[in-house]
Amino acid sequence: MSDSTLVKTAQISAILTAAAASGGIISISLFALPGFIVKPRQRKGTDREKALGASISHIARQWQYDYDVGKIVFPSAALISSLLYSYVAYAVRGERSGRYLSALYATAAGLNLLIGPFTGFAILPVNNLIWSYLDKNDDLAVERVTATAEEKLQQEQDEHKFEAKYLDYSPVPYGSKHEDGAPVLNRYSTVLTRGHDSPAAQAMLYAAGVPDRNAMKKSPQVGVATVWWEGNPCNMHLLELGKTVKKSITERDLIAWQYNTIGVSDGITMGTEGMRFSLQTRELIADSVETVTCAQYHDACIAIPGCDKNMPGVVMGMARHNRPSIMIYGGTIAVGYSNLLRKRINISTCFEAAGAYAYDTLRQPDDGGDTSKSKDEIIEDLESHACPGAGACGGMYTANTLATAIESMGLSLPGSSSTPAESPAKMRECVKVADAIQVCIEKDITPRKLLTKSSFENALVMTMALGGSTNGVLHFLAMARTAEVDLTLDDFQRVSNKIPFIADLAPSGRYYMADLYEIGGIPSVQKLLIAAGLLNGDIPTVTGKTLAQNVESFPSLPQDQVIIRPLNNPIKPTGHLQILRGNLAPGGAVAKITGKEGLKFTGKARVFNKEHELNDALTKGKIPRDENLVLIVRYEGPKGGPGMPEQLKSSAALMGANLTNVALLTDGRYSGASHGFIVGHIVPEAAVGGPIALVQDGDLITIDAETNQLNMNVSEAELQERLKSWQPPKPQLTRGVLAKYARLVGDASHGAMTDLF
Numbered sequence: 001m002s003d004s005t006l007v008k009t010a011q012i013s014a015i016l017t018a019a020a021a022s023g024g025i026i027s028i029s030l031f032a033l034p035g036f037i038v039k040p041r042q043r044k045g046t047d048r049e050k051a052l053g054a055s056i057s058h059i060a061r062q063w064q065y066d067y068d069v070g071k072i073v074f075p076s077a078a079l080i081s082s083l084l085y086s087y088v089a090y091a092v093r094g095e096r097s098g099r100y101l102s103a104l105y106a107t108a109a110g111l112n113l114l115i116g117p118f119t120g121f122a123i124l125p126v127n128n129l130i131w132s133y134l135d136k137n138d139d140l141a142v143e144r145v146t147a148t149a150e151e152k153l154q155q156e157q158d159e160h161k162f163e164a165k166y167l168d169y170s171p172v173p174y175g176s177k178h179e180d181g182a183p184v185l186n187r188y189s190t191v192l193t194r195g196h197d198s199p200a201a202q203a204m205l206y207a208a209g210v211p212d213r214n215a216m217k218k219s220p221q222v223g224v225a226t227v228w229w230e231g232n233p234c235n236m237h238l239l240e241l242g243k244t245v246k247k248s249i250t251e252r253d254l255i256a257w258q259y260n261t262i263g264v265s266d267g268i269t270m271g272t273e274g275m276r277f278s279l280q281t282r283e284l285i286a287d288s289v290e291t292v293t294c295a296q297y298h299d300a301c302i303a304i305p306g307c308d309k310n311m312p313g314v315v316m317g318m319a320r321h322n323r324p325s326i327m328i329y330g331g332t333i334a335v336g337y338s339n340l341l342r343k344r345i346n347i348s349t350c351f352e353a354a355g356a357y358a359y360d361t362l363r364q365p366d367d368g369g370d371t372s373k374s375k376d377e378i379i380e381d382l383e384s385h386a387c388p389g390a391g392a393c394g395g396m397y398t399a400n401t402l403a404t405a406i407e408s409m410g411l412s413l414p415g416s417s418s419t420p421a422e423s424p425a426k427m428r429e430c431v432k433v434a435d436a437i438q439v440c441i442e443k444d445i446t447p448r449k450l451l452t453k454s455s456f457e458n459a460l461v462m463t464m465a466l467g468g469s470t471n472g473v474l475h476f477l478a479m480a481r482t483a484e485v486d487l488t489l490d491d492f493q494r495v496s497n498k499i500p501f502i503a504d505l506a507p508s509g510r511y512y513m514a515d516l517y518e519i520g521g522i523p524s525v526q527k528l529l530i531a532a533g534l535l536n537g538d539i540p541t542v543t544g545k546t547l548a549q550n551v552e553s554f555p556s557l558p559q560d561q562v563i564i565r566p567l568n569n570p571i572k573p574t575g576h577l578q579i580l581r582g583n584l585a586p587g588g589a590v591a592k593i594t595g596k597e598g599l600k601f602t603g604k605a606r607v608f609n610k611e612h613e614l615n616d617a618l619t620k621g622k623i624p625r626d627e628n629l630v631l632i633v634r635y636e637g638p639k640g641g642p643g644m645p646e647q648l649k650s651s652a653a654l655m656g657a658n659l660t661n662v663a664l665l666t667d668g669r670y671s672g673a674s675h676g677f678i679v680g681h682i683v684p685e686a687a688v689g690g691p692i693a694l695v696q697d698g699d700l701i702t703i704d705a706e707t708n709q710l711n712m713n714v715s716e717a718e719l720q721e722r723l724k725s726w727q728p729p730k731p732q733l734t735r736g737v738l739a740k741y742a743r744l745v746g747d748a749s750h751g752a753m754t755d756l757f
């Protein structure tokens with residue numbers, strides 16, 4: 001080989017190698033090198049440099065990991081280097097040797113465009129190695145990235161919030177006819193039962209109870225989902241209700257398949273570690289209803305829930321499968337009576353008695369009767385008589401709130417939410433449901449036709465008018481997202497601002513759902529609110545009629561009743577649920593303020609990490625009465641708890657102990673039976689570095705329900721300082737359902753859902 005050939009070969013291979021490598025080199029310098037520059041400062045620099053370094057390395061990492069590198073980044077790198085080569089080719093054009101070199105550079109430019117992206121891919125693992133080396137022992141960076149990833153996830157969830165995608169079942173089109181001209185009502189199950197595509201499926205269905213060939217081919221299959229289990233009064237009777245439903249459906253020549261989902265008793269688990277499992281049962285129930293309905297090709301669904309999470313759970317399941325559906329509420333419990341306290345009682349009396357017991361104020365009333373009984377005798381009397389039978393907790397607590405709202409959205413038969421669990425009327429409802437589900441199937445009335453912005457507005461109106469549970473906020477948001485309805489925290493405040501609070505119902509009032517039933521029940525309240533133009537009577541319902549038509553035959557509330565106040569003489573002119581924001585809750589918080597305790601509260605912070613710390617302090621009588629205190633219970637959010645437990649044990653104990661000098665704040669949530677000056681659902685929660693994690697004992701906190709503010713008088717600079725030394729808690733759980741939940745769950749201001757990605 002001559003010298004000049006050698007030089008040319010060397011030139012060619014050098015330029016081609018450089019061309020091939022340039023995509024990769026650019027990718028390394030774009031994504032990996034920033035790490036070498038910023039990491040040392042991030043570890044050892046001033047606080048400002050550390051923070052800056054964390055942000056730069058975070059951006060670099062996000063770019064490297066999150067973007068579709070094949071489509072955007074590496075081709076861009078190849079393009080940039082190709083332009084460089086083309087420019088050099090242009091610059092050396094002209095002389096003979098220049099023409100040769102420019103041709104070579106032009107080839108390199110083309111090649112680089114072709115192979116640059118692939119080199120980039122090859123370099124990716126190298127970049128990853130560099131980053132994992134840089135990240136080693138660098139907890140701060142990793143944790144900051146995690147916190148920011150949280151925000152990013154939320155942002156993505158917001159962007160995609162109305163683009164729910166479920167498995168496409170393409171049922172037989174509505175309006176199709178069988179050969180004999182009868183309408184096809186088994187539009188889903190026919191996939192299994194028509195012809196002989198699925199003989200095994202048909203064999204199994206015959207074994208399970210399909211009576212004959214005609215039923216196999218034509219009868220719609222209705223799933224009957226009871227949230228039955230024996231260990232909770234709210235749920236113990238649901239299997240029997242389900243059997244009645246099945247019987248009445250079968251009499252109409254429909255096929256009914258009973259199945260079950262699970263639930264957790266909030267009343268029983270309250271204040272214990274078991275309470276962490278409660279909220280996630282909403283998702284388990286939704287998942288179960290969706291799973292059985294979709295997997296088994298049910299044509300319709302009747303769900304029979306009882307305890308709190310059951311109702312939103314089944315409705316979310318219905319919204320997901322979107323087949324004709326009706327909810328039958330298990331019904332409210334009867335009211336208990338204490339012979340020793342000589343008054344009507346309910347489950348919440350027990351929780352409040354615990355506070356009075358601890359502060360030694362649990363006594364018989366000073367009404368001229370017996371006062372000799374000890375606090376132990378009194379508390380045993382309450383334990384024995386607070387829950388006289390089956391049914392969900394009796395005040396306007398979470399179960400009754402949700403059932404009322406869902407009936408007002410058109411998903412239950414009229415009266416379902418106030419018909420007591422053990423009344424004959426509840427059994428009659430289970431019989432009547434067969435007619436209604438037939439109508440829904442025939443008219444194709446599906447959950448998402450009922451779950452609309454107007455019907456959610458109705459849910460909010462009823463919740464505000466009747467003083468419903470703060471949990472409603474969480475569950476309505478989740479139900480709306482599932483049904484792709486645009487409902488936000490601001491809607492709650494908007495409705496709260498216009499709806500008067502008119503119900504003298506527990507927890508803040510004197511009466512119970514069973515009492516309301518006696519004066520006409522929820523339909524009579526709906527009638528009042530429709531007449532006043534506050535509730536939308538035009539929404540469609542599962543009966544095939546509008547809400548207004550459904551309540552027409554119900555009586556108006558009697559003149560002399562005292563449970564529901566006239567609209568012009570409310571307990572409070574606006575709603576009791578207030579959405580607060582401020583430097584303590586930039587992402588929102590939910591307050592229950594009935595007005596009884598005032599509308600504004602300022603006090604010194606006393607911070608508790610986890611509810612049990614506050615419960616211990618209360619049991620030992622350690623919360624003083626002589627100064628205004630804002631008790632903060634944190635690390636109890638959806639992720640941090642995990643499970644966002646309800647804090648009735650502490651909120652009720654405060655009431656029982658008559659500690660009127662305190663307000664309670666948490667990133668967890670409250671029971672429907674909680675009252676007093678309480679604020680929950682604080683977002684962002686402590687576990688992801690929300691400002692609630694930075695509060696210190698003695699900080700002055702103001703809750704203002706008139707300006708909807710929740711602030712601590714700590715400057716932004718001071719908060720930034722505190723944030724630097726804040727360490728996120730290590731994940732407590734790494735296995736099991738709660739670990740899975742903590743990983744998937746979103747924030748409370750978006751309903752704490754697990755399938756928003």
Ligand SMILES: CC[C@H](C)C(=O)C(=O)O
Binds near residue numbers: 397399
């Ligand atoms: C007594 C209250 C009940 C157990 C509950 O947790 C709720 O209604 O939210």
